[in-house]
Amino acid sequence: MAGVTPSRLGTRPSPARGAAESGPARWLLISLALLFLGTFLLLPLVNVFYQALHKGWDTYLRALAQPDTLSAVKLTLLVAAITVPLNTAFGLAAAWAIAKFEFRGKALLITLIDLPFSISPIVAGLIYLLLFGLQGPLGRWLDDHDIRIVFAVPGIVLATLFVTVPFVARELIPVMQTTGTEQEQAALTLGASGWRTFWQVTLPSVKWGLLYGIILCNARAMGEFGAVSVLSGHISGQTETMPLRVEKLYHEYNATGAFAVASLLAVLALLTLALKTFLEWKQQRAYALAERAQPGAPAS
């Protein structure tokens, strides 16, 4: 299949002689790239499912049906159900302020929103442990009032909230910047209220970017390990999320059990990738349509 496919002939002419690699060089490069991706992406992926299933379906299902594993699944879903909507609301507010208005310190604000990405998850967990733990004044006050945050579900939620703050905002900001403000202004001129303009004009025009941010945020919320590990207390059946359950089973030398839980998380990752690819395609099409509709609009 070397050479140029017919669909590309129009846009990308076959390069002149000497401006492309020779056949053998090309195949060598492709083989090297495939070898690298095969070792570091495909093998680890296939291995998860092989290790989970190679003792048969019955063993697999029995491993998943353990009460502590089921409660880990429930806790993971609960944590995602709390953190994803909160960070989605934050992302919408931040993107609205940053994309639709000019103000001083905007670049700094964007850097601050991205900050959790550059902080080690362990440091993130430690920060909350210090804030709400018993060695701090706030922690002692909370303890006196029987409010448990550290080594309990609220701590897990807070740690997850911290590490997933940037996801929706950073996907939405560029999308909202591209759509501009003309449509909202038209709606307002025609008498629509601010909320109505937001729900009926802004939201539909950024929906693919928004969904994209939400699924990435959800994947990280369900998969977070380090930050949650510091704050969890690791009580099986109570404060163990799925990634922590994987670790506990691994330490108990229950490889099949660990891989069974891991396989669920791997399915989540594959679903995330599939949805992400689909949304990228949708978003590109939306951009192309918008550009055709108004030729002067800024390109992505």
Added chain:
Amino acid sequence: MVARSFHVLPGFGLTLGYTLSYLSVIVLLPIAGLFLRLLDLSWADFWRLATTERALAAYRLTFGASLIAALLNAAFGTLVAWVLVRYEFPGRRLLDALVDFPFALPTAVAGLTLSSLFAANGWLGQWLVPLGIRGAFTPLGVVIALTFIGLPFVVRTLQPVLQNFEREVEEAAATLGASRLRTFLTIIAPTLLPAVLTGFALAFARAIGEYGSVIFIAGNKPFESEIAPLLIVIRLEEFDYAGAIAIAVVLLVISFALLAVINLLERWASAWQH
């Protein structure tokens, strides 16, 4: 255009106020709290706790392994981006989508499956261990996990640059008699450099803070295969909060410095593109 000045969009105060309060409560104040706790320590205490022999060994491993992994990703990431953008082959689109797999896969799962692959009875370990290459429960395992974690960065920063690259320049060089290798080294490579460096820095920064994938595969022996984030966890388990804070502050300051470097690199890369 005149209408614009009459119809300012509503909600600026509300959304900016909400953004700033939320960010302060969830991110900024807790970080400030960490630095506040640092005030309980004298400078000498901080320095002693942050530079114990064990901590120094952990920094060496964390930075050394992160550097090697980021270099591997710079080399192979450039190759993968090149192959995905320039060539047509069966399965190209699938591989392109799979490049983000390390971003989507929970790190605990990555560590679990990598350690099982490289263990003596694993799919790769059964061939590599007899050759003396022990990937599981050694410092090499740290490099393997960090390479997996950082794989998407260079590919994803480089792909758009390669897609926008003007092939006419290469063709002109070829017409003027330059060999393919010379064209690559003198014309293509300098254009790609800012993006490769940005991807390298992103992968390096991510690797330094990584915890989940590494602890499954590293073996976690003090002075040998113990990374700095793990040492923080161990200090916490010993209720040595001051020791944990000291190492965390070192990591945090390095993260902030890397963030500044990455911002500069990104600005340079986008200026270079225009």
